[in-house]
Each structure stands twice: as structure tokens, then as C-alpha cells.
Amino acid sequence: MKDLRTQYGQYAVVTGASSGIGEQFARRLAAAGVNVVLVARREERLEALAAELSRLHGTANIPLALDLLAPGAVDDLWQRVAGLDVGIVVANAGFYFAGPLxxxxxxxxxDVLTLHTAVPLRMAHRFGRAFAARGRGAIVLVSSSIAASAVPYEANYAAAKSYVLSLGQALHHELKGDGVDVLVVSPGQTQTEGLDSAPGIDFSRLSGAKMPPARVADAALAGLGRRAHVVPGAMNVLTDVLTKYVLPRRLSARMYAAILRPALTAEPRNAPSAG
Incomplete structure (x- = not known):
């Protein structure tokens, strides 16, 4: 792995860091010698992870319990890390929500729309401006393998992830001349707490293996500075190509409806934790 600390800065900010993909980003970054600001709502988990990473890698990690849905949360985050040499931002916080809209x-x-669109936008604007002014930095945005299609029963979630993909790919070109690397990673089904507890759908009814979250983080960090968009996993790449370039949009929507409809549940739909 490249020397991320030297290339970008001493600290990375990772949102949604208490579990899943965000936790794996934090682990990979700490292993590379980068101090990590761990952002999520579950303070005890963040403190335990920060201590573990410090013990394993000697990094000075900072647990930061913060609800990114709260008004002014990104401004609060910015102020709390203003004195640090932050060079990498991973906007990963989110939750999965399914079922008929x-x-x-x-x-x-x-809340899905805010956390998956407005929050990454605010973070990209805040940190991207600072990174561009100093001539170095990296932003990783987390989209989804379903971002290329209209997806019945995940209509709002898929639309939000489509926004993230478009935003990140555009910023990759806007900011590269300023020395800022922007990458979007689009995982498919990944073994995370959010997916396991997703309201409205039972993913155990769907075929196909779930990807380990570490593989998502590894693919993203390997592509950082080299590509605008990474889709981990051969089957996810195939799906991405099919829904973008082969299947008409109406047919891909029917395909996703047929896949997801059997997995729908009738349980009360209350939004899960966003980290």
C-alpha cells in the first residue's frame, strides 16, 4: 500500500466507523500508520476501537460520538478536527432502508436522503475546499452497486446512492488538478450489521454471498489516486455493466423488483442505527 500518511496527511476522518465498512476503513488506515478520527453515534464502540487500533498500530485515534443527522453536525465535525492534519475523509455513514416507499x-x-446525499455533499465541500487550498488530500464516498438503476423497493436508497456516484465522479475531475484524489466505491451486498438488520427486507432470502467489508475498504484504498470509481467483486462489476450499458432501464427495474419482492417482510419499518 502507498504511504497514505505522507501523501495525504497524518489524520483520516471516517464516518460510520463503529461497524461494517467504516470500521474496516479505520482498521486499514491505522495499519498504514494514519491516525483515525472515528465518527459514529455509538460512543462505547468507538472508544473500544480507538484503543484497539492504538494498541495494535501505535496510532493516535480519536473517538468522536456524533449524530450526523443533527442540524449543523458536519460543521461541528469540521470544528472539532480543525487543528488536525486531516488528509483523508471517508464519508461512509448511512443506513439501509427497504420496502414499498x-x-x-x-x-x-x-433521513435516508439526508444521510446519503446532503451529509456527503457537506463533507466534500468542507474538506474538499481545504484540501484544494493546501494542494493535497483524498475523499472517499460510498455509493452502491445498485446506483446505476431504478430499484423498486429500494427506490429512495438507490436514488440517493446514484447521487453519490455522480457527485464523486464529477468531483474526481474537478479536484484532481488541485492535488485532491476523489474516489467512489460501490459495494454490493456486504456482510454488515446494517444489512442484517435492514427494515423491510430479509436478505437471507436472497441468493448470492455477501462480501466481507474488509474487501470493500481494500478495493477503495487500492484505487485511491488511480481511479474515480471502484466496484469490488466480479459479479458486482458485471451487474454494473449490465445496468449501465446493456439493459434498458425499464428492464433493469423489473429485474430488481423480481429479485427483491420475495425478500420483503411485513415487519414494522423503523430506521436502524446510522452507526
């Missing part, structure tokens, strides 16, 4: 609480769907 009109059966879900509107407030929860709006």
Missing part, C-alpha cells in the same frame, strides 16, 4: 414513514425516508 409509501409504506415507509416519510421522516425515515427523508
Amino acid at each position: 409509501t409504506a415507509n414513514p416519510l421522516a425515515d425516508e427523508l
